[in-house]
Amino acid sequence: MSTHEARIDAVRGWVDAAARVVVLTGAGISTESGIPDFRGPQGVWTKDPQAEKLSNIHYYMGDPAIRKAAWQSRLTHPAWTAQPNAGHAALAALEARGKLHALITQNIDELHQIAGNSADKVIEVHGTVRKVVCMDCGMTAPMSVALDRVRAGEADPHCRACSGILKSATVSFGQNLVPDVIDRALRCAAEADLFFSIGTSLQVYPIAEAVDIARRAGARLVILNAEATPFDHLADSVFREPIGTLLPQLLR
Ligand code: NAD
Ligand code: ZN
Secondary structure, eight states: OOHHHHHHHHHHHHHHHOSOEEEEEOGGGTGGGTOOOSSSTTOHHHHOGGGGGGGBHHHHHHOHHHHHHHHHHHHTOGGGTOOOOHHHHHHHHHHHTTOEEEEEEOOOSOHHHHHTOOTTTEEETTEEEEEEEETTTOOEEEHHHHHHHHHTTOSSOBOTTTOOBEEEEEOOBTSOOOHHHHHHHHHHHHTOSEEEEESOOOOSTTTTHHHHHHHHTTOEEEEEOSSOOTTGGGOSEEEOSOHHHHHHHHTO
16 A cells, blocks of 8 residues: 555544544635636636735725626626536535534535535535625625626616615625634534645635644644645645545545
């Protein structure tokens, strides 16, 4: 058995022995579904630093031109055509085995739910792009309805109830996280006996702390990411292979 195979085998043993697996995912699990990440080599911000403005709440609220550009970019968001990949499927299978305690995701694409993970296991710390929210009255509605309005000619559709600014129901940069959601995620991390960090550069706080919280509570830690993360030195095992290939092997 090669060292690599032995390391895969060890992780399988940890999964077999675990009762409460907690998984944290980031944009890297969805790149093989055709949704680029932000900070990887092909990342949206790596290639176009200006694109960060479309995700910044202050620019968005203050500048109609930024909102118009944001709506145009939502029309062609890769999430609308993306399908879950083998990595998402492996996590759905982990839940079917009864092992999954919580699936904390920074992703906004809902591919975990589409792959078959139940909504009550998925903790979306950055919200979802499949809904819109009114920034004034808090009304939420399906994204598809707002996109139909953009296609029909409204460059910057506003709330039908109160005329407030509409935005995707995601947590933009400069916007506060939802405290209850973060609390639940960090509490679940503390309850893990095995923790996977998958496809995230672990640069966004406080959620990156989930890794350390799980570790200090006694969980084993496995990190899967193409690039190094600030938490690699804490991990029991670190893998750099493509998630869609490796994760199904680890969770077989
Ligand atoms: P990130 O862009 O900071 O990091 C992604 C990491 O995944 C990178 O280090 C990259 O090397 C790695 N990676 C990419 N493809 C991989 C693969 N196939 N196999 C192994 N590793 C791979 O992503 P983040 O930490 O999630 O932070 C970005 C933020 O932007 C998130 O908080 C999220 O809200 C948002 N975002 C979401 C999506 C989505 O929903 N799919 C996409 C882009 C950005
Ligand atoms: Zn409103």
